[in-house]
Amino acid sequence: MTVRIGVIGTGAIGRDHARRINQVLAGGKIVALSDVNPASAEAVKADIAPDATVYATGEELIAAADVDAVLVTSWGATHEQYVLAAIAAGKPCFCEKPLATTATGAKRIVDAEVAFGRRLVQVGFMRRYDAGYVALKQAIETHTGAPVMVHAAHRNPAVTEAYTTPMAIHDTLIHEIDVFRWLLEDDYVSARVTFPRTCARSHAKLRDPQIVTLTTAKGVVINTEIFVNCHYGYDIQCEVVGEDGVASLPEPMAVQMRLGAKLQNSILTDWKDRFVASYDVELQDFLKAAAEGTASGPTSWDGYMAAVTADACVAAQDDEGATVAISYPSRPALYA
CATH class of the missing domain: 3.40.50.720 (NAD(P)-binding Rossmann-like Domain)
Incomplete structure (x- = not known):
């Protein structure tokens, strides 16, 4: 058909x-x-x-x-x-x-x-369909033991002046919010946001970078750096620390070169190329x-859970350093 x-x-x-x-x-x-x-x-x-x-x-x-x-x-x-x-x-x-x-x-x-x-x-x-994340989920399930911590980063080379502080959650972190629930098979119970020194390439309506800390129902602590003016490229990182080992998201395939007295490989600059x-x-x-x-x-339920979590993260931006509780209604049977 x-x-x-x-x-x-x-x-x-x-x-x-x-x-x-x-x-x-x-x-x-x-x-x-x-x-x-x-x-x-x-x-x-x-x-x-x-x-x-x-x-x-x-x-x-x-x-x-x-x-x-x-x-x-x-x-x-x-x-x-x-x-x-x-x-x-x-x-x-x-x-x-x-x-x-x-x-x-x-x-x-x-x-x-x-x-x-x-x-x-x-x-x-x-991201649930990305070969690297699929491999990372398999490693978590079969090798590293129960997850304890996650260290992650979402870095963009640059954004325009139309991009504001809350967009770092709703437009950028939203992918991590969903993929971590899927990776860990866990839901969030709290969010906290802290802001390092604002980088010189930012602007008046954007505090960049920022660090979002999410805690899950099973007690996993997730720290994610959002840095949307990192300048050097589009770089997605994720390291899951388990009771028995550590698993990291694979780097995108790139040719390594020995050139000009340097050992180097290219870093992508466009999200469309990274997840094509x-x-x-x-x-x-x-x-x-x-x-x-x-x-x-x-599912729609996943979209709703991401929206609730994102709202909590934005509230945590507004109250820097405070822990904002996250709660959801019971999941309908349709999405079991």
């Missing part, structure tokens, strides 16, 4: 996902496009999906009879309305993060999906599940 896909939001990530589905992956075809900027949708139609229909609104696209499933890759503040519309239409939906811009909004999506009675939503937490393969795997997983009228991978 070929799943007929509609894409809402044809900016950089929407365009790239449309390319994947039409040119790289099996089992899907882009038949509909919509964007707040019609010229953007028309450009994707011309370059990638010539048979697609361009719709004026995301709601019209979702309602189209020839659309089997939906990709929501629009501006984050619009995600909730489109995901809710897809659930109401009974159509599988892949939603890039964030699932919603507030925990309350994410909970509305959870409630709607539970009321529908079947999983329809996959959230775009692609994981995007392919996650969308193939979505297409496989959508063909059966359901969804796989990270």
Whole structure:
């Protein structure tokens, strides 16, 4: 079966996902496009999906009879309305993060999906599909013993002046928030944020770097450095300390050179290059599940848990050094 896909939001990530589905992956075809900027949708139609229909609104696209499933890759503040519309239409939906811009909004999506009675939503937490993180999870489960601590870092070479302190949580740390829950099979109970000296490349609305400390229900302490103006490259680090050993996230494959009296290898500078393969795997997983009228991978519940945790981390930013408690309602049976 070929799943007929509609894409809402044809900016950089929407365009790239449309390319994947039409040119790289099996089992899907882009038949509909919509964007707040019609010229953007028309450009994707011309370059990638010539048979697609361009719709004026995301709601019209979702309602189209020839659309089997939906990709929501629009501006984050619009995600909730489109995901809710897809659930109401009974159509599988892949939603890039964030699932919603507030925990309350994410909970509305959870409630709607539970009321529908079947999983329809996959959230775009692609790190769960990264070969390095998959290998790290296997090492934790089979070799290192029960996790005790995690040391991690999320470093970007630079951000614009539109990037503010809370975005370090909602736009950057959000991936670690999800992948650590998955790696450790554990939930969070508290968050704390501390700020080292602000780097010279930052600006008035951004305190950078910052260190987020999360504690889990099983007592694992996770320290994550967020440094979005590190200058030297895009660098994701994760070391899990267990009772019997230590496991570290593998470095991306790079050719090592002896050159100019130096031993060296290149460091990536773009997140799209670092996780390009994981995007392919996650969308193939979505297409496989959508063909059966359901969804796989990270759930609406995972999106909601990430939102609740992110809100707590932002509260901890506002009260530097204080410990902010994190609590959640009971997980619905649909997500067991």
